[in-house]
Amino acid sequence: MRYAMAVDTRKCVGCSDCVVACQTENNVPSGFSRDWVVERLNGTYPQLEIELRSERCNHCNNAPCVRCCPTGASHFAEGGIILVNHSKCIGCGACISACPYDARYPHPDGYVDKCTFCNHRLKNGLSTACADVCPTKCIYFGDLDDPNSSVTMILKRRKYKTLIPEAGTDPRLYFLI
Amino acid sequence: MTNRRQFIKISVAGAGFMATGAGTMKAMELISQPGNTGSLNLDLKRTPTYCEVCFWKCAGWVYKKSNGKIWKIIGNDQDQHCNGRLCPRGTGGVGMYNDNERLRTPLLRTAERGKQIFREATWDEAFDYIAGRMKEISVKYGPSSMALFTHGSGSSYFTTLLKAYGSENIAEPSYAQCRGPRDDAFFATFGEEAYSPEITDIRNTKCLVLIGSHIGENMHNGQIQEMSDAIDNGATIITVDPRFSTAAGKSKYWLPIKPSTDIALLLAWMHEIIYNEYYDKKYVDKYCTGFDQLREHVKNFTAEWAYGITTISPDKIKRTAKEMASAAPAVIVHPGRHVTWYGDDTQRIRAIAILNALLGSWGRRGGFYRPSKASVPGYKLPGFPKPSRTWQDAFPGKFPIASSPVSNVLIDASIPENNPGYLVKGWIVNGTNLISTIPNQANTIKAIQNLELLVAIDTMPMEITGWADVVLPECTYLERYDSLRISPHRKPSIALRMQSTEPLNQTRPGYWIARQLSLKLGLESYFPFEKQEDLLDWQLKQVKSSLEEMQSLGVKNFEREADDLYFAEDENVQFPTDSGRIELFSKSLEAAGFDAMPKYTAHEEPQDGYYRLIYGRAPMHTFSRTSNNPNLTDLMHENSVWINPKVAKEWSLVTGQYIWLKNQDGVTTDFPIKVRVTERIRWDSVYMVHGFGHKQKQMKRCFGKGASDTQMITKVLYDPLMGGTGMRSNFVTFVTENAGKEVSL
């Protein structure tokens, strides 16, 4: 099982619903975000081009955060999701420094927190909170090993990219372009 | 011209009911909560509601944790408005409830109006005060001297109350400050309004044309969802906007039009579509009238002519016209929603309506569908007294086409100098922050100073509450029942709003407030149900449902009575216009002394060093209503002013810097605003999101954040047809001195 997510930049309107839904679903403390929306604008008026992306932890295959964690609190869980075991985390912040996407943050309770691909929902057959709420349905989530999952199928049909592939992290968050 | 507009239906009333929780909730779902171990399974209860953060009223479920606290709000899968997905404001609705800066108790003013010195009062005291004053006003000036400005679910209760009291001076600012010109233009053309939610069949369209509408930044949930479907289906989007909006970013064609010249473009499109014979001949012959006059009218409005005015190349105008035509009838020239721009707005939307008619999209798949509304009876109430005067008597002859009362007329009528013979002396303001809504703030405040009673009903201490004599704290939609949502859509449907938690502090639901006032005024016969849910149960039983059923369903969809979502082939449609046909040439407008067909008039342009102020929405906020919501301020806590890089260079401005804005009448913003230097805006304009720049210190999260565009809108262009307040003829310049971040009033 290999969970992955694809975000369709052609449909994302930057509404940030994914951010609020994640915040309420996961009780993210106020002032922190597990996911965020980026706007990239190129050109000169009126020749302009815009790309909108909903970003979060990429749950990388070659994750620097898991590699540098001294206690193993950051670990690979089922499906390749990267989770933080709160009672193993010492709050040293190494993983926060190690992430080139700045996806992690220090939770006020002391441990390090980040997107969990809504692990607690996947067990019950639900999808991630962000994918379920997105009004443009631009977030696809599923199992790459399942040929019928929405993410497998969309990646077959569309061109996609990942963020800073040269950082060598081999992310599992794809952006359809 | 007859008024087709139905006033807000008065549904039956009931007092607020304190739900205890366990008994009436039927729907339970086992869902695990996020946490350290990730496998906690908690019994979670969910209650149905429909959102109040904006007018779209998406139905959803409120989930609570086992300790009774509200956890999250999720869309109802059965709901046509949202298809199970709420927008960021709806998802963030929990913040409305959790906001610790909400109003808590009724307040009575103890000092001069506007000084904001109040004392806490009991509900009884507050009601006695209000009823006493209302009785005085009725005796001194007549009941028509009480006006109601309202928005949202509470409108129906306060409308009932005021009508029972004897006044029909009930205005929704969403008419004259927002969608009014559009609805009246569509009435004049098709005999029907564009509705809320709009009856645009976006998910089946092949070509969506947006004139200034910024879908994607205005978060009209259903429309954004359908636009996404349309994109998946390869639909073409054409955006006409001086700003590179999000929609423009998804468009095949973006027409960066010079502001205020839209009608010229629309006329040129009409010319192209008619003279190239792109129009739907069969449809026009069968359903329209006035084609020959229209043809003659647009003879000289060529693409080349429009180019000189709009700066859009003739080639682009021609190509987009062809694109629209080849998609027809699955094409939508979108009427927009907030259309009060330059004072000739009804005529501009008339042009849009005419284009739709020429392309044959009205009543066709991929164009505009026929809405169907559930028929749920209201509880029979005693008849209302006939008012001695209506709003139209304030300035006779003005705004003859208006199908709804005009809020700014009632405001002007509150100022004695304007018309001493007709006075409005008391206002009830429910769920609308007039100070931010009505342009020309100085005029609104002048009107307020002349009142003998101002009651503000709100959940937050917004600016309007600062001017009130009595502030009544309503609880949020999550803490109350409300009327059934009976909205027009592809299928008829009803939705239930159920109380999910007890009202906090001394807040109470609008229904209870209205009913208590009716008791004090001796009008209790208009609110026969003490508990609102008894009324709801009665209503639901009339349609073979029940409160219990709706509590577990949330939304109930019915089948249409006939298979008439679109016009059938060769159907003989009778349009509710005077002629029974779609009026390309409007005889009724002509009879009222206005242009029967739209004409282009040039509008004022900014002088040197000034830039046209364009404003709009951000998808994470709903006007000033959500500015203090903790979940939504996390996303956006201030607005910024978009400035073109060429202009920024002239003024030596950089992104992140704070500046003051000053408009053509010398008014400077109370607070400085952050600069965003971006290519997305034309060099003759600046853009900012509406709803910031709050002056209320009680709202710490939004006080002083960003600047208020309303403050800059001092010049108003009134639409002579229906009184809409055109707001886009205000120009600002920049003031850079002393614009550091620390500001004190």
Next chain:
Amino acid sequence: MNEELIVSGRNNLMVDPHLNIWHWPIPLYLFLGGMAAGILAIAAIYYIRGREEDYKAAVRITPMLAPFLLVLGLLALFLDLRHKAYFWQLYVNIKLQSPMSWGAWVLMVITPVSFIWAALHIRELFPRWDWKYSVLYSVEKFFIRYKKILAWVMLIYALVLGIYTGILLSAFNARPFWNTSILGPLFLASGLSAGAAATLIISKNTDERKQFARIDLVLIGIELFLIIHMFMGFLASTQVQIDAANMFLGGPYTTVFWIFVVIMGMLIPALLEVLELRKYHIPAILPAILVIFGSFMLRFIIVFAGQASRWLY
């Protein structure tokens, strides 16, 4: 014009607007650990080579500082943790890919070793020291017998301690300024340099002082070489690394780095030591203090500058 911005208002504490997760405790530890490593490594080397009598201060006295430096460093590290109650997890897990895990275990060994080494030489400072308990006398006898093995252990672990902090930072490829393998040797050289400077201050033996002045000079030379090489490497690398290097070549860190670290921490003490070797009378303590200061500032600036360097936005 190109814009890339976060439009959903992300403002994560200590992450936005740029990474700011490590404050003064971390560079303080890096400096203290580095200096302790230098002191202990030098002591071990000279002991193993049998030069204990020539360099009494280096082998016997300066190492007395090491336990204090290490304990202070550990305290700083502990204070920096945000989930302190679980710090012991460091010592029930070993992650071979995580330099921080190595560090935890290395410190676990070198700290008691430094105490033991200091204890073995306690009579240099307190000639009439009495252990009081016979078991402690037995332990002392045991370590004296196996002192050479102890010295080797100390040497190896001290070198690891000195270099691993640089390797730890360089493993964070997310921070382009740290992502160079030169950082490890640079930190080791800097630590050895600070350790040598400590002996320069403490020793009362002119020959010893001269030797250590020479050692310092060589180490400074190595450090300068490594620094130049590091920047050359950045400028010949990817765009993010060029941007990182430019923070020091015209950007916000230029002045502090070249003045505090290079000029004050390396060039001036080198000059002073050359002058001293040429028999000009310079108070030896001056270059030593400058070297130690430079060593601290090096770590301080590198930790902060690294957090400001980034790939995105």
